[in-house]
Amino acid sequence: MDNLLKIDKTYDIIIAGAGASGLSLTWHLLQSEKLRSKNVLIVDLNFTPLNDKTWCFWDDSNIPFENLIYHTWNNLVVNAKSKELSEDLQQYRYHCIRSVDYKKQILQQAETASNFTILEAKILGFTSEGKYGVIRTDQGNFKAPYIFQSALKPPGLSTAKSDISLSQHFLGWEIETDNNLFDPDKAIFMDFDIPQLNGLSFFYTLPFTENKALIEYTLFSSNLLTDEEYERELINYLNDKFGLTKGNYTITRREKGNIPMEDRRYPSIYCNRVFNMGTAGGLTKPTTGYTFTRIQKHTMQIVKALESGSEIPEEEASSYRFRVYDMMLLSILDGYSEISIQIFHDLFKNNHFDRILQFLEEETHLGQELKIFSTLPYTPFFKAIWKMKHRILTGA
Ligand SMILES: Cc1cc2nc3c(=O)[nH]c(=O)nc-3n(C[C@H](O)[C@H](O)[C@H](O)COP(=O)(O)OP(=O)(O)OC[C@H]3O[C@@H](n4cnc5c(N)ncnc54)[C@H](O)[C@@H]3O)c2cc1C
Known part of the structure; x- marks a missing residue:
């Protein structure tokens, strides 16, 4: 059945979904000298920039889209157990970008690039045809050796193993x-x-x-x-x-x-030659919801792989160690609020905020992580390990 699909046009790269991740990939492709000759199709339901999201993130250097930063905070406050915990950040800054500015600027650049085609269409699905991925839309079917999609939930996700x-x-x-x-x-x-x-x-x-x-x-x-x-x-x-x-x-x-x-594992590919990105690619950190920085890192890796002709990276956003931490914390968050609030209180009271952000960014090493855990109540974590042991022992 799939082989009978009429293909309207073939591209080198198709970006399906022009939200945070699709546009981040667009931006990195636009910066690449080596990929300038590649024909790229971007598809989304709607390209009108809307002021509907603010993306916050922390970073210490080399932020892409620095000119798009709407506001930056140097001091963070956490209130818990009737205490105000506040600290001036030393290493990081907390930034915010508005989706409207991000979309406007990146789309403007894409519109003026002769190798980019922008198509407003409803994506109906993806299939594979040999070395090509195929995108089906209500405006036609297109194929490319690389399709990067953030629009649809990958098949199999609903049956992926999940406890929380x-x-x-x-x-x-x-x-x-x-x-x-x-x-x-x-x-x-x-x-x-x-x-x-x-x-x-x-x-x-x-x-x-x-x-x-x-x-x-x-x-x-x-x-x-x-x-x-x-x-x-x-x-x-x-x-x-x-x-x-x-x-x-x-x-x-x-x-x-x-x-x-x-705690569900998101598949990195939708089907052969169709790669998942963004939330659909499991880039959201389960315990915080932060996704924006991980999206930037992921799309940068994709462009590097395309430039060098190597395989598109398919590893998960988090290493085993951090998946285990996330599972323990998720298991605690799924329980009584009081314990979770105590943990947040102790975390921010007993550790520098920069170190906590570094930990949440998964950039700490084991010694630093053990030090952080030593400042938190042990019992909920032991209970969480016991509850999630079947996952932890089988690769999380
Ligand atoms: C309100 C809000 C605020 C957030 N704030 C933060 C934050 O501060 N920091 C942070 O790190 N994360 C934040 N997140 C989480 C995450 O960063 C965002 O959800 C981010 O937009 C995810 O990017 P994405 O590319 O995966 O999905 P999206 O940005 O949602 O992009 C998906 C795109 O696919 C298109 N699409 C969907 N279905 C179809 C279809 N059938 N056909 C054609 N196109 C389709 C959509 O129109 C959309 O443009 C926030 C999320 C939300 C919802």
């Missing part, structure tokens, strides 16, 4: 206040000192100016809330934390999301 499947779900408002209330150099990374009504929950506050901030209500749980439920907690928080009542702030933007937090 949580979500990081959130709804936030960007607000403008009548009075100056915020310190634009200080981001509230996690504020757990709120009613824990619906599972482990916290707020974060990202101030852009003294009277503009993005404030999000975030939960790590398996049950999503209704918009009214998220918004009720937002209204309460604005009042309790900042003394704000309706009438002395304006909501200028709304952001909502649901990021998977699961």
Whole structure:
């Protein structure tokens, strides 16, 4: 059946999905002298840049898209157990990029590059034809020796072995206040000192100016809330934390999301010659939801492989050691909120914030990790190891 597909055109590379990862790959391809002659097709449902996501990440040097950084914070705050823990970062900076700026700039560059074709179409699926991947869309079928896709969930994902499947779900408002209330150099990374009504929950506050901030209500749980439920907690928080009542702030933007937090292994390929990227490629760190930096590293590796003609890297985003840590933490997060909050409290109280970010970025070595674990309560971790031993012993 697949062999009978009419192919409308053949490209060298097809990028299926133009979100964070598809555009990151586009950007790295645009920078590559060696790949300048390659014909590239980019397909997405919609190419209109929308101000619907803010991507936050930390980095110490060589950030791609440095000119796109919308705001940077040097100080992070964590509130837990009625204590405010705050630290000036030394090694890292906490940055934020708006999806609207990212999409606009990268697409503008792609539109002016003669080797790029942009196609607005609905992706219906992928198949393989010998040394080619094939993309089926409502605007035709196309093939290429390399298809990189971030649009569809890979087949087999729903049956992949999984013990814990949580979500990081959130709804936030960007607000403008009548009075100056915020310190634009200080981001509230996690504020757990709120009613824990619906599972482990916290707020974060990202101030852009003294009277503009993005404030999000975030939960790590398996049950999503209704918009009214998220918004009720937002209204309460604005009042309790900042003394704000309706009438002395304006909501200028709304952001909502649901990021998977699961121990499931994501396949690196969709089918022969079709490679998964981004969230569909398992790039999301299960315990934090952070994906943006991992996407940048992954797409950079892809371009290096294409330049050198070597195989596209198919290894998982995390090494075995970090997969085990993530499993232990996920197992704890899946349990009682109180224990998780105690762990976050002890983590940020007893370790430098830079070291914690380095650990979350999976750039620490074993000695540093053992030191971090020695500052945390042991019992929940022993229980988690016991509960997840069947996974840990069989390669996580
Ligand atoms: C609101 C929000 C905020 C986030 N904030 C952060 C953050 O601060 N830091 C961080 O590290 N991570 C963050 N994440 C997680 C992650 O970085 C993002 O989800 C990121 O966008 C994932 O990139 P992606 O390329 O995998 O998917 P996407 O960016 O979602 O791109 C997928 C693309 O595929 C297209 N597509 C889907 N289906 C089809 C189809 N059938 N046909 C054609 N096109 C299709 C979509 O239109 C989209 O453009 C956030 C996620 C959300 C939802």
